[in-house]
Amino acid sequence: MRIESDLKLDFKDVLIRPKRSTLGSRKEVDIKREFKMKWSGRTYEGVPIIAANMDGVGTLSMARAFYKQGDMLTAALTKHYSVDQLVDFFTSDASENAWYSVGLSENDSDKLAEVLKHVPAEKINKLCIDVANGYSERFNNFVKKMRDTYPDKTIMAGNVVTGEMTEELMLCGADIVKVGIGPGSVCTTRKMTGVGYPQLSATIECADAAHGLSGLVCADGGCTVPGDIAKAFGAGADFVMLGGMLAGHDQCEGEITEGANGQKFCTFYGMSSDTAMERHSGGVAEYRASEGKTVRIKHRGDVNDETLQGILGGLRSTCTYVGARQLKELSKRTTFIMVGQQINNVFGES
Numbered sequence: 001m002r003i004e005s006d007l008k009l010d011f012k013d014v015l016i017r018p019k020r021s022t023l024g025s026r027k028e029v030d031i032k033r034e035f036k037m038k039w040s041g042r043t044y045e046g047v048p049i050i051a052a053n054m055d056g057v058g059t060l061s062m063a064r065a066f067y068k069q070g071d072m073l074t075a076a077l078t079k080h081y082s083v084d085q086l087v088d089f090f091t092s093d094a095s096e097n098a099w100y101s102v103g104l105s106e107n108d109s110d111k112l113a114e115v116l117k118h119v120p121a122e123k124i125n126k127l128c129i130d131v132a133n134g135y136s137e138r139f140n141n142f143v144k145k146m147r148d149t150y151p152d153k154t155i156m157a158g159n160v161v162t163g164e165m166t167e168e169l170m171l172c173g174a175d176i177v178k179v180g181i182g183p184g185s186v187c188t189t190r191k192m193t194g195v196g197y198p199q200l201s202a203t204i205e206c207a208d209a210a211h212g213l214s215g216l217v218c219a220d221g222g223c224t225v226p227g228d229i230a231k232a233f234g235a236g237a238d239f240v241m242l243g244g245m246l247a248g249h250d251q252c253e254g255e256i257t258e259g260a261n262g263q264k265f266c267t268f269y270g271m272s273s274d275t276a277m278e279r280h281s282g283g284v285a286e287y288r289a290s291e292g293k294t295v296r297i298k299h300r301g302d303v304n305d306e307t308l309q310g311i312l313g314g315l316r317s318t319c320t321y322v323g324a325r326q327l328k329e330l331s332k333r334t335t336f337i338m339v340g341q342q343i344n345n346v347f348g349e350s
């Protein structure tokens with residue numbers, strides 16, 4: 001047994017210090033980014049925010065809403081669409097706003113091959129390969145296999161939380177490594193297993209490792225307010241993935257119920273929750289426990305209305321506070337200050 005005593009931080013433990021700025025208005029801030037991918041060689045241009053591949057979030061409707069919005073946000077689609085639905089979607093103009101999610105099962109790989117028979121290969125150019133625990137050899141081998149099979153597709157793979165595993169996944173062929181174990185809004189991994197890593201520190205450490213190899217990272221999970229997204233970018237994330245913050249909208253493709261006072265609600269659940277396993281795998285397998293929960297959340301209308309406006313406006317505002325004309329400059333201009341409880345911990349106060 002070993003104890004690491006370095007301080008590890010979460011979003012709530014820090015604030016971003018304002019800096020002298022020549023920016024007059026948030027209108028002057030450009031929150032789009034342009035990346036050249038390490039392995040696929042493709043260029044990505046857009047606001048680097050991704051809807052998580054969760055039921056109610058990574059939906060075809062979400063990708064279509066992002067297409068309509070126009071800033072090139074993207075949605076990682078859930079793995080549960082049929083071949084027909086995927087063919088229909090990936091032949092449409094909104095295809096650029098989506099990541100095709102692949103699991104490790106043979107069924108998933110076969111489904112991708114089948115869909116690719118019916119759509120121009122160019123239309124599916126971004127793959128998201130994710131598992132709860134990206135540390136297994138089987139996962140590494142799968143990422144290598146996908147890189148060999150699809151050399152010109154951008155591959156995002158994860159999840160991991162440490163620098164050495166970020167490097168490993170990059171060397172296996174990932175263009176983008178997805179970072180986060182346990183921070184999700186409907187995730188119970190930390191409670192069920194005791195495993196996890198504070199998300200701000202995970203992002204800082206993995207971004208450092210990836211950037212050293214000309215790779216990129218996507219900070220996945222734990223953002224609850226627009227300021228957390230800004231902190232993730234400030235920490236060095238190239239992309240930020242959102243689940244809970246994008247749940248509960250018209251685009252959820254799920255049931256919307258009405259409460260006594262006319263308030264509308266949706267159900268939102270983790271992809272390892274009982275609800276997800278009942279829905280997609282016919283129940284929780286005997287050997288495993290659920291690592292996600294199910295919550296009822298208020299319905300929030302169209303994602304393109306208040307929600308996206310708040311997120312993008314918040315991010316622009318952060319950039320003006322630190323004098324970053326482009327999102328690209330945000331992490332260079334970020335100084336985090338530790339706040340509240342964290343400082344008490346450091347100085348040994350109660």
Ligand code: 5GP
Nearest residue numbers: 052184185187221222243244270271272292
């Ligand atoms: P959020 O933005 O809601 O805080 O986090 C979204 C992320 O939580 C997802 O992208 C995914 O990585 C993670 N996640 C989704 N469902 C589950 C689950 O059931 N269990 C765990 N451990 N993580 C989940």
